[in-house]
Amino acid sequence: MNYPSISIVVPSYNSSKYIERAIDSILNQNYPRIECIVVDGQSEDNTLNILKKYREQIKLISEKDKGESDAINKGFKVANGDIVSYLDTDDVYEPGAFQKVAEIFLKQPDLMWVCGKCRYIDEHEKEIRKIITYCKNYWLKRYSYKKLLIVNFIPQPSTFWRKQLINEIGPFDINIHLVNDYEYGLRAGAKYNPGLINSYLARQRMHPEQLTAKDVSGQLKETLFVARKYTSSKIILAMNFSFISCISLTYSALNQVRAFNKS
Numbered sequence: 001m002n003y004p005s006i007s008i009v010v011p012s013y014n015s016s017k018y019i020e021r022a023i024d025s026i027l028n029q030n031y032p033r034i035e036c037i038v039v040d041g042q043s044e045d046n047t048l049n050i051l052k053k054y055r056e057q058i059k060l061i062s063e064k065d066k067g068e069s070d071a072i073n074k075g076f077k078v079a080n081g082d083i084v085s086y087l088d089t090d091d092v093y094e095p096g097a098f099q100k101v102a103e104i105f106l107k108q109p110d111l112m113w114v115c116g117k118c119r120y121i122d123e124h125e126k127e128i129r130k131i132i133t134y135c136k137n138y139w140l141k142r143y144s145y146k147k148l149l150i151v152n153f154i155p156q157p158s159t160f161w162r163k164q165l166i167n168e169i170g171p172f173d174i175n176i177h178l179v180n181d182y183e184y185g186l187r188a189g190a191k192y193n194p195g196l197i198n199s200y201l202a203r204q205r206m207h208p209e210q211l212t213a214k215d216v217s218g219q220l221k222e223t224l225f226v227a228r229k230y231t232s233s234k235i236i237l238a239m240n241f242s243f244i245s246c247i248s249l250t251y252s253a254l255n256q257v258r259a260f261n262k263s
Helices: 019-027 047-054 068-078 097-107 130-141 145-150 163-169 180-189 216-230 234-262
Strands: 006-012 034-040 059-062 083-086 113-121 159-162 195-205
Touching (some): 006 019, 034 068, 059 068, 068 083, 097 113, 097 159, 097 195, 113 130, 130 195, 145 234, 163 180, 180 216
Parallel strands (some): 006 083, 034 059, 113 195
Antiparallel strands (some): 113 159
């Protein structure tokens, strides 16, 4: 089989706690054509020392950047893969994910991007937020662009694009920091519907140190700002605001329960 090459960009900054797990989940895919590009914003912790052990297996860019979106764009610019994605250092791929991604692209040559399912885990690898996973899976199976304008149900770690699409729709918006994946999903979805893979491709880690966990109100504002870029419908925007408000309240409640259980 003529397997397509897959490039994964890993934006990194002070990521020593989890970065080995992320990189190992890429390199241990048992897939023949993998390119791993780590774009590090000159970390001040032990990240760069950890990356030395992978020097023969990864491409490393280490320089100051303007945030995650800028780092992703740097990686995409040098990526050689037919298929491209990015993985945050907190997250990991499931074994066999790349094989499933390659197969759907090979079977459907007109597909420009695909999404699979994704679980949430905590810092100890325990699965959490199963109700959120269920809801996202529900919406993903019933994908439409109008629904995506209302609620962001695209699981970023389980999303892959053809490099051709990246070249067509352009780089990530470096002015969007909290929901850059949502903006890119809306941009891609405005042109092409995604292919759907009914399998878990990744695990997304949730922990208190994350920027999105620290700035829930900022995430809500940015989500609404992004939706306004792609629709002027007051009804859709009102529904978007209602959904993201409910989701934010749910996340806050789950965090409080978790903190209570720890105490």
